[in-house]
Amino acid sequence: xxxxxxxxxxxxxxxxxxxxxxxxxxxxxxxxxxxxxxxxxxxxxxxxxxxxxxxxxxxxxxxxxxxxxxxxxxxxxxxxxxxxxxxxxxxxxxxxxxxxxxxxxxxxxxxxxxxxxxxxxxxxxxxxxxxxxxxxxxxxxxxxxxxxxxxxxxxxxxxxxxxxxxxxxxxxxxxxxxxxxxxxxxxxxxxxxxxxxxxxxxxxxxxxxxxxxxxxxxxxxxxxxxxxxxxxxxxxxxxxxxxxxxxxxxxxxxxxxxxxxxxxxxxxxxxxxxxxxxxxxxxxxxxxxxxxxxxxxxxxxxxxxxxxxxxxxxxxxxxxxxxxxxxxxxxxxxxxxxxxxxxxxxxxxxxxxxxxxxxxxxxxxxxxxxxxxxxxxxxxxxxxxxxxxxxxxxxxxxxxxxxxxxxxxxxxxxxxxxxxxxxxxxxxxxxxxxxxxxxxxxxxxxxxxxxxxxxxxxxxxxxxxxxxxxxxxxxxxxxxxxxx
Amino acid sequence: xxxxxxxxxxxxxxxxxxxxxxxxxxxxxxxxxxxxxxxxxxxxxxxxxxxxxxxxxxxxxxxxxxxxxxxxxxxxxxxxxxxxxxxxxxxxxxxxxxxxxxxxxxxxxxxxxxxxxxxxxxxxxxxxxxxxxxxxxxxxxxxxxxxxxxxxxxxxxxxxxxxxxxxxxxxxxxxxxxxxxxxxxxxxxxxxxxxxxxxxxxxxxxxxxxxxxxxxxxxxxxxxxxxxxxxxxxxxxxxxxxxxxxxxxxxxxxxxxxxxxxxxxxxxxxxxxxxxxxxxxxxxxxxxxxxxxxxxxxxxxxxxxxxxxxxxxxxxxxxxxxxxxxxxxxxxxxxxxxxxxxxxxxxx
Numbered sequence: 113x114x115x116x117x118x119x120x121x122x123x124x125x126x127x128x129x130x131x132x133x134x135x136x137x138x139x140x141x142x143x144x145x146x147x148x149x150x151x152x153x154x155x156x157x158x159x160x161x162x163x164x165x166x167x168x169x170x171x172x173x174x175x176x177x178x179x180x181x182x183x184x185x186x187x188x189x190x191x192x193x194x195x196x197x198x199x200x201x202x203x204x205x206x207x208x209x210x211x212x213x214x215x216x217x218x219x220x221x222x223x224x225x226x227x228x229x230x231x232x233x234x235x236x237x238x239x240x241x242x243x244x245x246x247x248x249x250x251x252x253x254x255x256x257x258x259x260x261x262x263x264x265x266x267x268x269x270x271x272x273x274x275x276x277x278x279x280x281x282x283x284x285x286x287x288x289x290x291x292x293x294x295x296x297x298x299x300x301x302x303x304x305x306x307x308x309x310x311x312x313x314x315x316x317x318x319x320x321x322x323x324x325x326x327x328x329x330x331x332x333x334x335x336x337x338x339x340x341x342x343x344x345x346x347x348x349x350x351x352x353x354x355x356x357x358x359x360x361x362x363x364x365x366x367x368x369x370x371x372x373x374x375x376x377x378x379x380x381x382x383x384x385x386x387x388x389x390x391x392x393x394x395x396x397x398x399x400x401x402x403x404x405x406x407x408x409x410x411x412x413x414x415x416x417x418x419x420x421x422x423x424x425x426x427x428x429x430x431x432x433x434x435x436x437x438x439x440x441x442x443x444x445x446x447x448x449x450x451x452x453x454x455x456x457x458x459x460x461x462x463x464x465x466x467x468x469x470x471x472x473x474x475x476x477x478x479x480x481x482x483x484x485x486x487x488x489x490x491x492x493x494x495x496x497x498x499x500x501x502x503x504x505x506x507x508x509x510x511x512x513x514x515x516x517x518x519x520x521x522x523x524x525x526x527x528x529x530x531x532x533x534x535x536x537x538x539x540x541x542x543x544x545x546x547x548x549x550x551x552x553x554x555x556x557x558x559x560x561x562x563x564x565x566x567x568x569x570x571x572x573x574x575x576x577x578x579x580x581x582x583x584x585x586x587x588x589x590x591x592x593x594x595x596x
Numbered sequence: 597x598x599x600x601x602x603x604x605x606x607x608x609x610x611x612x613x614x615x616x617x618x619x620x621x622x623x624x625x626x627x628x629x630x631x632x633x634x635x636x637x638x639x640x641x642x643x644x645x646x647x648x649x650x651x652x653x654x655x656x657x658x659x660x661x662x663x664x665x666x667x668x669x670x671x672x673x674x675x676x677x678x679x680x681x682x683x684x685x686x687x688x689x690x691x692x693x694x695x696x697x698x699x700x701x702x703x704x705x706x707x708x709x710x711x712x713x714x715x716x717x718x719x720x721x722x723x724x725x726x727x728x729x730x731x732x733x734x735x736x737x738x739x740x741x742x743x744x745x746x747x748x749x750x751x752x753x754x755x756x757x758x759x760x761x762x763x764x765x766x767x768x769x770x771x772x773x774x775x776x777x778x779x780x781x782x783x784x785x786x787x788x789x790x791x792x793x794x795x796x797x798x799x800x801x802x803x804x805x806x807x808x809x810x811x812x813x814x815x816x817x818x819x820x821x822x823x824x825x826x827x828x829x830x831x832x833x834x835x836x837x838x839x840x841x842x843x844x845x846x847x848x849x850x851x852x853x854x855x856x857x858x859x860x861x862x863x864x865x866x867x868x869x870x871x872x873x874x875x876x877x878x879x880x881x882x883x884x885x886x887x888x889x890x891x892x893x894x895x896x897x898x899x900x901x902x903x904x905x906x907x908x909x910x911x912x913x914x915x916x917x918x919x920x921x922x923x924x925x926x927x928x929x930x931x932x933x934x935x936x937x938x939x940x941x942x943x944x
Binding site: 216262270271289290294295296297298302357395398456526527528534541553 | 724738
């Protein structure tokens, strides 16, 4: 069936406003926040009801047309990149919070609801939704589930997979599956875990029930400066060794400190080799006890300067620098390139030293911001795409960095997902038998391979170089969003 | 040893001989009756890697759970999901394959929440590694968590990496006399407040609540909540976790009902022990299966015949669509159907 005929078929089954097919209407859907990759879908369907989603999926599976589901389009790995002969299924109109169950501390929501709006709706009851990816003002909960989104509070509160209870899912044939329940567990296999982070390859999410937690009574931040990255690394391990799980624990190296300080004046000591930001939350008594303890630990680890936030405004100011890290890079350099590897923390100093060595070797500056609590490293390589050969050198350097992450026992992606971007790097992390098992799982859900084809799990034929996120002149799609 | 395991699996596949994987045998009572030839894997044991400051331990599946807990305790850390042992012989592999969690579960997370990575053999004897030893990892499907609680029906677990947590500085247990209905209301009200709770349960007119954290924080929370201090309290929570409490020694079948925590007391003939802040209801009753399942379903949950002589219909039946998906998944891991067939459902 031709694209035009299939579009007519969609139009004959769905209301006028639900199907877009004119080229100018399709353009906004060509890419997600990884704008280096673009495809025009044959049509965009924006359903308003569960029945319309079902109809769309049935038509697609009967006619063997691929389907790519899209939430808010804020993903950084090209997970919502359309396929040219397929339908892009936007869940944007599924934007209602269906129920806040204060007794059971859950929220039942549609997948297009933004992450932050769940916490906003729960706030009057003293509750919130814990995972807080930096794009939380815009990213949708359906997308969060598809990517297993994290945030800066993961070490203490977990990722999306640890904070959801139930999903309504439509299979590619349009069959409805209820996965999980309002109880804490369900009979059978843990399909909730399998669906979370499956990047739209296994089913289309039409409803999500998330857990809500009590809003911590208070939070305070310690800002500690160190004269070596090793000492800051010791500060991190010593904190954990002392029995504290901070709500957030972030590290910035000297190039990153200088870059952000120039940009936002957060009060960071620009001569420090590294700083740590450590947030403690809980009841007033717990926080005061642990802040004292963390301060002691940092001093013992060799902190040369220590500041504790005295009020909410100061806490926000301490964080402002960290949150400005990405935009600050855009001011320093025409282009930057962001990596997303996770490493065991004990290798931090070695990995940073090795990154420093590579930076000199390739003659490209690198700033490091690091979710030190959970080992998630974001090296930002500064380059200029207008200089011949610099982009290629940057990609090669980025590849080397990810190789180091895998070599020390880490992973190629901590929180941005594989999508299109890191599909080749999957070949380094997994062997043929493992990839074959992944494909067999996919087969169990989607026999015709119609859901988000070509993403997340590479075919055995496809093993090439690493890729990563490119930003030209600081212009990330959704520039209004914080990225950290 | 892995090679010999692989040979066993390949041979079983070729001869279509189902295997019943066993570890310490502590949970032999759990699930449907094993059908295959016994395949004991407890000798594949030992801690492989443990870095306390990484909050990760990696051990072979046959490692006794008690050994792991002792290694962690020496560094003042613990398995925060507080797994039940149900005997001295229990292994890490059995613990993760059954996916059971203790009283701390509603506040800290379940077994599956702490699984970071797994090395395993699928039914074809292929050695596979999923996840890893890091906290955040979104590369590939989350197979490690899917294997947790799958009762050995998808893969033979070889090595498991778990997130571990520091032991709290102090714990205090408070109790008060009340009714079941009032206890459920209180447990859920407190769970909605920023308090350092780590367990709440109710039985026989007594509501018990455990606080864990810094001395200062726990002290302040205890004053806010009020009630009598239970001292010592360790045995109380241990007896609940291990089903050594008098409630569980009844001869009647023990049912486990998993329901939304704020569910009002279920009207079922028999004795009830409420744990997990209301989310887990243990019931000893002679009622027919259908009656217990109906009550759990009506509350939005499910019921498992946890300990009983009737080993036929143990877990709540799955709707047709989900069962078919389970069968396809099982087939994707174990096409010959040799791994613990029938242990979870007759159809798997």
